Amino acid sequence: MKCRKENQDHKMKNTDEYEQKHTKYQFQQNAKRMKTIHIEPEKIFDCTLATRTPKQIAFSGVYAGDLLSDVMGHAREGNIWVTMQTHKNVAAIAGLKDIRAVIIVGNNQPDADMLSQCECENISVFTTGLRTYEVCGMLYEYEKKSHEA
Amino acid sequence: MRLKADLHIHTVLSPCGSLWMSPAIIVQRALEEGLQVIGITDHNSCLNAAIIQSMAQSHGIFVMTGAEVCTAEDVHCLCFMKDLHQLDVFQKYLETHYTTVQNNTQRFGEQLVVDENENIIAEVPQLLLAATNISINALRSKVRELGGLFIPAHVNRSSYSISSQLGFMPPDLYPDAIEISRQISIQQFSENPGSFGKLPIIQSSDAHNPEDIGRAYIFINTKNLCFESIAEAIRTNKIISM
Numbered sequence: 001m002k003c004r005k006e007n008q009d010h011k012m013k014n015t016d017e018y019e020q021k022h023t024k025y026q027f028q029q030n031a032k033r034m035k036t037i038h039i040e041p042e043k044i045f046d047c048t049l050a051t052r053t054p055k056q057i058a059f060s061g062v063y064a065g066d067l068l069s070d071v072m073g074h075a076r077e078g079n080i081w082v083t084m085q086t087h088k089n090v091a092a093i094a095g096l097k098d099i100r101a102v103i104i105v106g107n108n109q110p111d112a113d114m115l116s117q118c119e120c121e122n123i124s125v126f127t128t129g130l131r132t133y134e135v136c137g138m139l140y141e142y143e144k145k146s147h148e149a
Numbered sequence: 150m151r152l153k154a155d156l157h158i159h160t161v162l163s164p165c166g167s168l169w170m171s172p173a174i175i176v177q178r179a180l181e182e183g184l185q186v187i188g189i190t191d192h193n194s195c196l197n198a199a200i201i202q203s204m205a206q207s208h209g210i211f212v213m214t215g216a217e218v219c220t221a222e223d224v225h226c227l228c229f230m231k232d233l234h235q236l237d238v239f240q241k242y243l244e245t246h247y248t249t250v251q252n253n254t255q256r257f258g259e260q261l262v263v264d265e266n267e268n269i270i271a272e273v274p275q276l277l278l279a280a281t282n283i284s285i286n287a288l289r290s291k292v293r294e295l296g297g298l299f300i301p302a303h304v305n306r307s308s309y310s311i312s313s314q315l316g317f318m319p320p321d322l323y324p325d326a327i328e329i330s331r332q333i334s335i336q337q338f339s340e341n342p343g344s345f346g347k348l349p350i351i352q353s354s355d356a357h358n359p360e361d362i363g364r365a366y367i368f369i370n371t372k373n374l375c376f377e378s379i380a381e382a383i384r385t386n387k388i389i390s391m
Contacts, residue, residue, distance in 0.1 A: 066223075068316035069307075087222050087284065089315045111284065113321075 036060050036078060037146045045138050047103065047128035050110055051119050057101045062139045064132050068093055075099060082135050086110040091117035100124065105132050151389070152374065155179075155366045156188030156213055157227060157302065157328060157353035160197040164258035164278055167358045171267045172201045174359050179210050182363030186210070186379060188353065190217040190227050192277040193247065195240045196262045199233055204265055211374045216243065217302055219278070220285040225309045227328060228288070229298040231376045239295055246281040285315070289322055298380045303330040303355065304345060305338060317344035325384045326351050331365035335390035349386035366391050 040056045041047050049055055063075035064082040068089055075081060077098040083090065084106045091114050094102055101124045104110055110125055118125050128135060158175060159166035179187050187205070189198040189212055198214035205212045214236050215229035230236040251274055252260055260273040283291070285301075292299040304311045304318075304327045311318055311327075318327075326349035329338050335350050342348075354364040368389040371382040382388070 067313055069313045072316045085222060085314075087286075087315055087319065088321070089317065089319055093316055111286070 035147065037143055039080075039139075039142060041101070041103065041126050044142055045128065045130060045135065047126040047130070047135075049124060050104075050127050051115050051123070051125045053119060053122055053124040055124070057124050059101060062136060062143070063099075064136050072096065080139060082132050082139075084108050084132070086114060088114045088117060090114055091121065091123065094118065094123050095121040101126065103128060103135055105130060105135055150371065150374075152185040152211075152369045152371060152379070153183055153366055154186035154188075154351075154369050154379075155182070155184050155353050155356070155363050156186070156229075156300075156351060157190050157217070157355045158187055158362055159191055159217075159355075159357050160189060160201070161259065161261045161263060162191040162194055162197045162273065162277070163357065164192070164252060164254075164260050164276070165357055166191070166258070168259070169359050170357070171263060172197065172204050172265055173267065175201055175362065176205045176208060176210065178359045178362040179205065180208055182366075184210065184363055184366065185374065186213060186369065187362075188213040188215065188227065188229060190215050190229075192217055193219060193243055193279075193281060194260075194273060194277050195230070195236050195243075196271075196273070198236065200263070200265055202233075209374075211376075211379070213298070213376065213379065215239075215297070218243065218283065218288055219280045219309065220288055221280055221282050222285055222314045223280050223309055224285050224311055224314045225302040226285065226288060226324075227298075227300040227302050228292045229300075229376075229380070231296050231380070235295045235297065239291075239297070242291060243281065243283075246283045247275045248279045248282065250276045250279045252276040285311075286319070286322065289324065298325050298383065300324060300326045300328050300351060300383075302328045305329050305333060318346075318348075320344075324348065325380070326386075326388075328353060330355065335367075349383055349388055350390075351383065351388060352390065 036058045059080045060078040063079040065071045075097045080101045082103045103126045107129045160170045195216045202212035213229045262271040356362045370387040371378040
């Protein structure tokens with residue numbers, strides 16, 4: 001009987017330790033993921049701020065996507081959103097997901113009503129001639145370096 | 150009168166349309182299905198619509214001429230024109246907004262303009278499946294300017310639709326109606342329409358093969374068999390589901 005109890009205690013202790021360790025690990029992971037970085041995109045790559053909003057933005061992570069249904073489902077708060085869509089719904093979805101910056105790639109020019117709505121919601125819109133792959137590559141490098149620093 | 154209508158049919162002009170979709174076969178199949186109104190809507194082109202309209206007329210079938218336009222956002226929209234003059238204007242408008250991608254007939258299929266005897270008059274070189282550079286709001290304005298009917302296609306589909314490309318119905322778009330695909334009933338869709346609210350709903354076959362014509366249809370309550378009456382009935386939701 002005693003033996004069994006000890007065993008249980010031992011088991012519990014182990015579980016506690018495991019949980020503590022696991023929680024700590026998760027916390028570190030989350031902190032890493034949630035860590036907000038400041039960026040001024042115009043200084044990092046060839047792009048132009050199209051809205052009257054801050055040049056410098058705080059972000060954590062990037063989401064790239066042109067299917068707005070997908071972005072609505074999967075982008076996270078604080079992400080930079082890289083897309084070629086210029087419809088006004090971009091502004092609505094960025095607002096909904098608490099995205100502070102949208103980068104429009106491939107020389108696509110955003111609609112005037114999209115820009116005005118982004119300004120209302122204080123979302124910075126950048127336009128660039130670069131493509132999604134290049135922009136994401138540079139943002140990835142920037143974020144990685146900032147985490148290492 | 151109550152008109153049986155299937156407003157979304159492709160012809161041999163659409164690369165994905167079967168080579169059996171000739172004007173004569175489409176009219177024949179519409180007769181077999183008892184359709185009084187059909188819509189000829191090829192991808193980004195109206196070039197086969199007029200001939201089908203003139204052929205169907207003698208059988209008492211009214212043809213809504215137009216196209217299924219792929220907007221810059223990759224959203225498919227049915228656009229119908231009220232007469233052949235407006236159809237011509239609309240066709241020229243579309244042609245100035247094509248991308249430069251050329252069709253590969255091996256891969257995508259042929260894009261044929263034909264006459265009533267199935268003789269090939271022309272082959273369209275640009276890939277009609279590709280998106281135009283017209284934004285959805287600009288397309289809506291153009292169709293309204295020409296007095297046409299604007300209906301976003303298969304809005305419930307997970308590709309090339311308002312839902313997939315734009316997430317939800319833009320509140321400032323004001324389409325005349327929306328189309329749903331044949332996989333769901335109008336009643337089922339209306340139970341949970343989300344951002345589409347109370348817009349009139351049509352349902353059509355999106356036929357690419359003769360056997361699919363009339364697979365889905367609606368009844369339209371209207372006084373006359375003409376564009377204006379049908380368009381008005383759709384705008385005011387005088388639609389009965391199949």
